[in-house]
Amino acid sequence: MKTLTRTSTPTHVASALESALQQFDRAADHIALDRVTRAILRVPKREWTVRFPVTMDDGRVEVFTGYRVQHNLSRGPAKGGVRFHPQTDIEEVRALAMWMTWKCALVNVPFGGAKGGVTVDPRQLSTNEMARITRRFTAELQGIIGPNIDIPAPDVGTNAQTMAWMMDTYSMHHGYSIPGVVTGKPVDIGGSLGRADATGQGVVYTIQRAAEAIGLPLQGARVAVQGFGNVGEAAARLIHEAGATLIAVTDVGGGVYNPDGLDPLALKRRMKETGSVDGASGTTPMSNEDLIGLDCDILILAALEGQVSAANAGTVKARILAEGANGPTTPDADPILRENGVVVIPDILCNAGGVVVSYFEWVQNLQSLQWTAAEVNDRLRSVITAAFDEVWQMASTDGIDARLAAQSIALARVAEAQQARGIYP
Ligand code: GLU
Numbered sequence: 555m556k557t558l559t560r561t562s563t564p565t566h567v568a569s570a571l572e573s574a575l576q577q578f579d580r581a582a583d584h585i586a587l588d589r590v591t592r593a594i595l596r597v598p599k600r601e602w603t604v605r606f607p608v609t610m611d612d613g614r615v616e617v618f619t620g621y622r623v624q625h626n627l628s629r630g631p632a633k634g635g636v637r638f639h640p641q642t643d644i645e646e647v648r649a650l651a652m653w654m655t656w657k658c659a660l661v662n663v664p665f666g667g668a669k670g671g672v673t674v675d676p677r678q679l680s681t682n683e684m685a686r687i688t689r690r691f692t693a694e695l696q697g698i699i700g701p702n703i704d705i706p707a708p709d710v711g712t713n714a715q716t717m718a719w720m721m722d723t724y725s726m727h728h729g730y731s732i733p734g735v736v737t738g739k740p741v742d743i744g745g746s747l748g749r750a751d752a753t754g755q756g757v758v759y760t761i762q763r764a765a766e767a768i769g770l771p772l773q774g775a776r777v778a779v780q781g782f783g784n785v786g787e788a789a790a791r792l793i794h795e796a797g798a799t800l801i802a803v804t805d806v807g808g809g810v811y812n813p814d815g816l817d818p819l820a821l822k823r824r825m826k827e828t829g830s831v832d833g834a835s836g837t838t839p840m841s842n843e844d845l846i847g848l849d850c851d852i853l854i855l856a857a858l859e860g861q862v863s864a865a866n867a868g869t870v871k872a873r874i875l876a877e878g879a880n881g882p883t884t885p886d887a888d889p890i891l892r893e894n895g896v897v898v899i900p901d902i903l904c905n906a907g908g909v910v911v912s913y914f915e916w917v918q919n920l921q922s923l924q925w926t927a928a929e930v931n932d933r934l935r936s937v938i939t940a941a942f943d944e945v946w947q948m949a950s951t952d953g954i955d956a957r958l959a960a961q962s963i964a965l966a967r968v969a970e971a972q973q974a975r976g977i978y979p
Pocket of ligand 1: 633707709710906908
């Protein structure tokens with residue numbers, strides 16, 4: 555349930571939607587996308603805003619606002635997480651839904667893109683309040699989600715427990731268990747082995763590949779991680795297990811630094827006890843801004859959008875910037891990073907491990923069977939590696955950056971599906 559406040563800078567930082575649209579236009583130009591397909595894919599297909607009252611623990615009734623945006627459905631049912639965050643609004647959800655379309659297409663899973671959100675700070679809620687908000691939000695989405703329609707998953711501020719409440723609420727309305735309505739559930743009720751770590755695992759698989767590509771040994775490589783939620787924690791732990799040295803972590807409550815290495819398990823315990831890694835023993839404090847400009851080999855951004863922009867991109871010293879979050883780098887930062895030789899692993903590739911294993915979970919639910927953890931991880935590695943190689947290949951053939959390559963591959967795939975299906979009636 556960790557969230558991270560946005561970094562404030564004196565200049566305008568592109569919003570998530572501005573970033574998503576600029577990236578879209580760039581990819582559409584690169585693949586010379588026709589006018590009609592461009593007009594269809596530049597906007598979400600469907601979107602809902604719901605407002606609903608919830609009784610809080612003290613008896614007060616509060617009215618919450620939630621969103622679900624289905625950006626595109628041409629390659630399959632819509633897929634994407636649900637975010638609980640105080641700054642979530644329709645524009646952010648539109649951007650995140652669009653990125654899900656490209657992400658699912660890039661890793662070639664048969665889904666379109668969606669995203670949902672509730673404007674609320676989960677850190678201010680009791681477990682019972684969280685449950686009531688989730689259940690009521692799910693009831694509001696009743697007719698528009700479903701295993702063949704739109705399949706939510708966890709995102710910032712939500713987790714496996716949130717998915718259990720969503721699955722239960724949806725199932726209650728239908729009178730029988732429907733596990734395939736959400737992914738990222740607890741394993742006991744149809745969740746997939748390996749899903750909890752899947753996004754972080756995917757981040758590490760892509761970093762391993764990028765490190766190989768530039769001849770950076772992972773053994774002893776110095777890693778800084780922004781965000782210590784589901785993605786940041788798993789990525790930190792797994793890259794440490796792979797032999798790298800974790801030197802800095804920041805989260806919503808502060809940050810820690812130790813050039814000799816941090817123990818990710820100790821940080822996890824600290825987080826559990828205090829809600830932040832801040833102040834963990836044997837560490838010195840580190841700010842978010844200092845972490846971004848830290849002298850390190852690998853920088854993993856696993857928090858929110860808009861963290862690296864033109865205002866601070868020039869300070870990045872890492873050789874690899876891995877986008878564990880969605881949209882952490884704004885388009886005006888990309889040329890600066892490129893100029894400085896920073897290899898960016900773009901979000902729709904870097905953090906796709908989550909939705910890849912969501913797809914595996916959904917397939918297991920539809921077939922009522924369970925794969926082993928090894929099976930899940932092997933398949934995840936091969937899907938992510940294939941996508942990585944395709945992106946790197948196109949980037950080198952076309953002489954373009956990895957983000958443009960990833961977005962172009964994804965967009966071409968969605969455009970093909972859109973065109974094959976044609977225009978109804
Ligand atoms: N919220 C995650 C993402 O941004 C996972 C989405 C999913 O598994 O559907 O990719």
